[in-house]
Amino acid sequence: MESEKQKGAPLPTIRRLPSYLRVLRRMQEQGREFISSTQMAEELKLEAIQIRKDLAVTGVEGKCRVGYQVPDLIDAIESFLGWDNLTDAFLVGAGSLGTALIGYQGFEHRGLNIVAAFDTDPYKIGRVIHGKDVFPLDKLPDLARRMHIHMAVITTPAAAAQAVADLLVSADIRAIWNFAPTKIHVPESVVVQNEDLSAGLAVLSVRLAEVLNRSESLEQEA
Amino acid sequence: MESEKQKGAPLPTIRRLPSYLRVLRRMQEQGREFISSTQMAEELKLEAIQIRKDLAVTGVEGKCRVGYQVPDLIDAIESFLGWDNLTDAFLVGAGSLGTALIGYQGFEHRGLNIVAAFDTDPYKIGRVIHGKDVFPLDKLPDLARRMHIHMAVITTPAAAAQAVADLLVSADIRAIWNFAPTKIHVPESVVVQNEDLSAGLAVLSVRLAEVLNRSESLEQEA
DNA sequence: TAGATTGTTAATCGATTAACAATC
DNA sequence: TAGATTGTTAATCGATTAACAATC
Numbered sequence: 001m002e003s004e005k006q007k008g009a010p011l012p013t014i015r016r017l018p019s020y021l022r023v024l025r026r027m028q029e030q031g032r033e034f035i036s037s038t039q040m041a042e043e044l045k046l047e048a049i050q051i052r053k054d055l056a057v058t059g060v061e062g063k064c065r066v067g068y069q070v071p072d073l074i075d076a077i078e079s080f081l082g083w084d085n086l087t088d089a090f091l092v093g094a095g096s097l098g099t100a101l102i103g104y105q106g107f108e109h110r111g112l113n114i115v116a117a118f119d120t121d122p123y124k125i126g127r128v129i130h131g132k133d134v135f136p137l138d139k140l141p142d143l144a145r146r147m148h149i150h151m152a153v154i155t156t157p158a159a160a161a162q163a164v165a166d167l168l169v170s171a172d173i174r175a176i177w178n179f180a181p182t183k184i185h186v187p188e189s190v191v192v193q194n195e196d197l198s199a200g201l202a203v204l205s206v207r208l209a210e211v212l213n214r215s216e217s218l219e220q221e222a
Numbered sequence: 223m224e225s226e227k228q229k230g231a232p233l234p235t236i237r238r239l240p241s242y243l244r245v246l247r248r249m250q251e252q253g254r255e256f257i258s259s260t261q262m263a264e265e266l267k268l269e270a271i272q273i274r275k276d277l278a279v280t281g282v283e284g285k286c287r288v289g290y291q292v293p294d295l296i297d298a299i300e301s302f303l304g305w306d307n308l309t310d311a312f313l314v315g316a317g318s319l320g321t322a323l324i325g326y327q328g329f330e331h332r333g334l335n336i337v338a339a340f341d342t343d344p345y346k347i348g349r350v351i352h353g354k355d356v357f358p359l360d361k362l363p364d365l366a367r368r369m370h371i372h373m374a375v376i377t378t379p380a381a382a383a384q385a386v387a388d389l390l391v392s393a394d395i396r397a398i399w400n401f402a403p404t405k406i407h408v409p410e411s412v413v414v415q416n417e418d419l420s421a422g423l424a425v426l427s428v429r430l431a432e433v434l435n436r437s438e439s440l441e442q443e444a
Numbered sequence: 445t446a447g448a449t450t451g452t453t454a455a456t457c458g459a460t461t462a463a464c465a466a467t468c
Numbered sequence: 469t470a471g472a473t474t475g476t477t478a479a480t481c482g483a484t485t486a487a488c489a490a491t492c
Contacts, residue, residue: 009428010458010459011425012458012459012460013459014421014424014425014428015418015421015422015424015425016421017424018418018420018421018423018424019405019418019420019421022380022403022404036472036473036474037473037474038472038473043405044405045405045407047460047461048473049460049461049462049475050459050460050461052473052474052475053459053460053461053475056475056476061474061475062473062474062475063467063468063473063474064466064467064468064472064473064474064475065467065468065471065472065473065474066468066472066473067472067473067474068474080428081424081427081428082427082428082430082431083427087427087430095322096318096321096322096325096326097322097326099318099322100317100318100319100321100322103318104318104319106403106420107423110420110423110424111423111427112423150430150434151426151430158244174430174433174434174437175426175429175430175433177422177423177426181244181328182244183241183265183266183267185267189433189437190433191426191429191430191432191433193422193423193425193426193429195419195422196237196240196241197417198240198241198328198332199236199237199238199240199241200237200399200415200417201240201329201332201333201334201399201415202236202237202239202240202303202332203233203236203237203415204373204397204399204413204415205303205304205305205309205333206231206236206302206303206304207397207413207415208304208309208372208373208396208397208413209304210413211396211397211411211412211413212372212396215396215411232482232483234483234484235483258448258449258450259449259450260448260449269484269485270449271451271484271485271486272483272484272485274449274450274451275451275483275484275485278451278452283450283451284449284450284451285449285450285491285492286448286449286450286451286490286491286492287447287448287449287450287491287492288448288449288492289448289449289450290450447492448491448492449490449491449492450489450490450491450492451488451489451490451491452487452488452489452490453486453487453488453489454485454486454487454488455484455485455486455487456483456484456485456486457482457483457484457485458481458482458483458484459480459481459482459483460479460480460481460482461478461479461480461481462477462478462479462480463476463477463478463479464475464476464477464478465474465475465476465477466473466474466475466476467472467473467474467475468471468472468473468474
């Protein structure tokens, strides 16, 4: 079954699929009909064999000598990710990051539709951000049920995140995309994706120190 | 030597260190002197043994029966990540995401100091965002050299990112934190950290489909 | 002492990479 | 056909986890 296949897909594979989708969409705009794993590998600085392995989870088969049919592959990846249908979502925390995410056009092509924002700040409540209303947080459970929303984005400060998560769980939200810099605890039936920006910054910091050290020692040698 | 140790640290370990730091700082605020790997594991829903392995890269040693000394560990992680000194950085692309990052207070505790922003949009140039000037992009190379900046954040649209990266490389920038949803190509001597938000969204989408399927089949059984 | 904890060494697990047959 | 490409099967690599001795 398809659902089993999806469940079995390695996490790193799932994380790479959106980058394949970006390349494919660019190819489609250019009117390209086929693309090989070799060409995608070049573009993304990955190994061709890794791309073929990844694409295998979608079920599409490439053609020898020509590669994969671009529109087929786009459809297959979108369907695998569930991005062929928009999922409505609420956003909690209408600060600067929340505002940025509400305004991000790209989510339309990534299956996400932020329909409203919530905050506790009286100054923000009632405002309209990028066309979306900001409601008081305590209206969320009622609205979530009436609008059949089961996805939410948290862009609050860390201190507020757990209480917000609890409220979301009580409102039958099933998936939380958490940008607050803290780990939130939820029941097993709810999925959380923690987006920890400082993890990436940590990697960058360590690698910058490495290249700076390297060029310093080169200077000393010279 | 320390630099060798850092080079050898596994990437997943480096990515987890900031979350340890957050827990430790909260402990310090509460006046806690020691914390064990077991306690941190509970907090972060990780395995204690993994935390001990991770912390080993910083060189700190825990004490049997009590765990790690909180202030020591904070210092060690900060120093390992190079977060004990602020690195000045430029930000390119003063859109909504750029604005959010400029305003994010947390970078002060993560070794990053965004000192100025750059854009090509005449409407944005000359404005001040969260206290930081927005300069025309073509002034960047000159300013980077005069201010000895070697880190930059890209928050432009995908279409502009590669040209911006080329400009940054020509301005002797050595580390790039790229939020534009595209892979940028730079020489080996420059490090790039791509922050691909859609990767996280992909994982969330697939896992949401799984839990929804699961609850559906439970309903059918009932 | 007993028991909680650390840190090392070894085993397991999972992802990436390599080798290669099959295909057009 | 020759050659480029896919996709399978096996090997390698690296990270996580388990087992356990050492410590206080």
